[in-house]
Amino acid sequence: MAVLVAAVFATLLTCLLFIIRLYIVVKTGPNYKPGTKGPVAVLVVAGSGGHTTEILRLMESLSAAYTPRHYVIADTDRMSEDKICTFERSKQHLDSESQFTICRIPRSREVHQSWVSSVVSTLDALRYSLPLVFRLRPDMVLCNGPGTCVPLCVAGLLLGILGMKKVLLVYVESICRVQTLSLTGKILYPISDYFFVQWSSLRDKYPKSIFLGRIV
Amino acid sequence: MKTVFVTVGTTSFDELIESITSPETVEALKARGYERLVLQVGRGSLLPAAHSCPHIRLQAYRFKDSIAEDLKQADLVISHAGAGSCLEALGAGKSLLVVVNDKLMNNHQLEMARQLHMDSHLLYCTCSTLTQTLRMMDLSVLQPFLPGQPKNFANFLDKALGVQ
Numbered sequence: 192m193a194v195l196v197a198a199v200f201a202t203l204l205t206c207l208l209f210i211i212r213l214y215i216v217v218k219t220g221p222n223y224k225p226g227t228k229g230p231v232a233v234l235v236v237a238g239s240g241g242h243t244t245e246i247l248r249l250m251e252s253l254s255a256a257y258t259p260r261h262y263v264i265a266d267t268d269r270m271s272e273d274k275i276c277t278f279e280r281s282k283q284h285l286d287s288e289s290q291f292t293i294c295r296i297p298r299s300r301e302v303h304q305s306w307v308s309s310v311v312s313t314l315d316a317l318r319y320s321l322p323l324v325f326r327l328r329p330d331m332v333l334c335n336g337p338g339t340c341v342p343l344c345v346a347g348l349l350l351g352i353l354g355m356k357k358v359l360l361v362y363v364e365s366i367c368r369v370q371t372l373s374l375t376g377k378i379l380y381p382i383s384d385y386f387f388v389q390w391s392s393l394r395d396k397y398p399k400s401i402f403l404g405r406i407v
Numbered sequence: 408m409k410t411v412f413v414t415v416g417t418t419s420f421d422e423l424i425e426s427i428t429s430p431e432t433v434e435a436l437k438a439r440g441y442e443r444l445v446l447q448v449g450r451g452s453l454l455p456a457a458h459s460c461p462h463i464r465l466q467a468y469r470f471k472d473s474i475a476e477d478l479k480q481a482d483l484v485i486s487h488a489g490a491g492s493c494l495e496a497l498g499a500g501k502s503l504l505v506v507v508n509d510k511l512m513n514n515h516q517l518e519m520a521r522q523l524h525m526d527s528h529l530l531y532c533t534c535s536t537l538t539q540t541l542r543m544m545d546l547s548v549l550q551p552f553l554p555g556q557p558k559n560f561a562n563f564l565d566k567a568l569g570v571q
Contacts, residue, residue: 226569254570256570401563406557
């Protein structure tokens with residue numbers, strides 16, 4: 192009996208600690224300034240098609256201080272790799288020490304896939320995301336909507352909760368979203384450190400969001 | 408030669424292809440001085456032959472790696488409501504008429520076309536009002552579409568992260 196009570200108590204305590212850590216990690220985002228210590232390592236989640244185009248527009252604007260850049264693409268995505276390589280080659284002229292890698296993980300949600308199977312494949316994608324994020328230990332994760340963002344951001348959050356490293360989660364909602372957030376956006380809104388929207392109607396609905404006009 | 412370029416992106420939109428090549432619509436285009444019609448029909452089942460429209464120079468294809476050249480040559484772009492197609496046409500500085508596929512009512516892609524219409528960056532109609540719109544439209548009301556400013560994002564992030 193005593194063992195059981197102890198086990199329940201331990202579990203509750205762990206959960207409580209976990210929630211407290213989660214709260215602290217999410218709340219301290221704005222005070223964390225990795226840029227003051229040197230280059231900022233970025234994990235960039237490229238989706239497919241339009242998502243990749245948008246995220247590369249954002250990457251184009253970032254200075255050489257954001258190095259190295261680790262791009263994550265879905266293993267079913269053939270187009271994005273070419274786009275990323277072309278983009279990085281054009282950047283190389285500007286800063287000679289350009290460093291980037293491309294990593295592949297299973298896609299968590301194909302277009303039109305049902306929600307139930309989405310949950311299963313997202314959990315499956317987490318098996319790949321955790322080791323990847325724990326190995327790369329980026330200073331920030333930059334993403335803009337494809338389902339692949341969720342397991343990667345969760346992995347980044349976990350690094351913070353375990354006290355290994357604070358990973359800033361930067362989310363930019365796609366320009367296609369004018370009135371409603373995407374499913375990925377809704378999931379990441381509460382846990383992201385910087386959440387950008389590109390239309391004023393979304394800023395009005397989501398007070399935590401940052402609106403700087405159209406940025407892609 | 409004044410050219411109209413019609414694009415449906417990666418989808419199919421047979422109703423639009425059928426409407427734009429109908430005799431009344433072609434007549435409306437001719438009345439406005441358009442002499443050439445280029446159609447990108449995507450996965451649709453209609454791929455009109457060059458001689459199927461006797462009064463206008465017609466050219467149709469399914470896909471190209473890049474539609475940039477066709478956009479560049481166009482004086483008017485007619486597009487489905489897809490966000491990618493709209494942004495590409497507006498980014499090329501073209502007058503844009505978006506034809507909404509009313510059979511796809513809850514498609515979130517329509518959100519952006521609707522907003523861009525409210526901001527006077529494009530004209531907006533359905534297949535059933537296409538001919539009428541082409542006859543009556545006033546392209547001079549359209550406001551130029553300025554490109555987004557990723558630099559604002561970079562400046563914000565530099566400050567927030569303490570990047571020197």
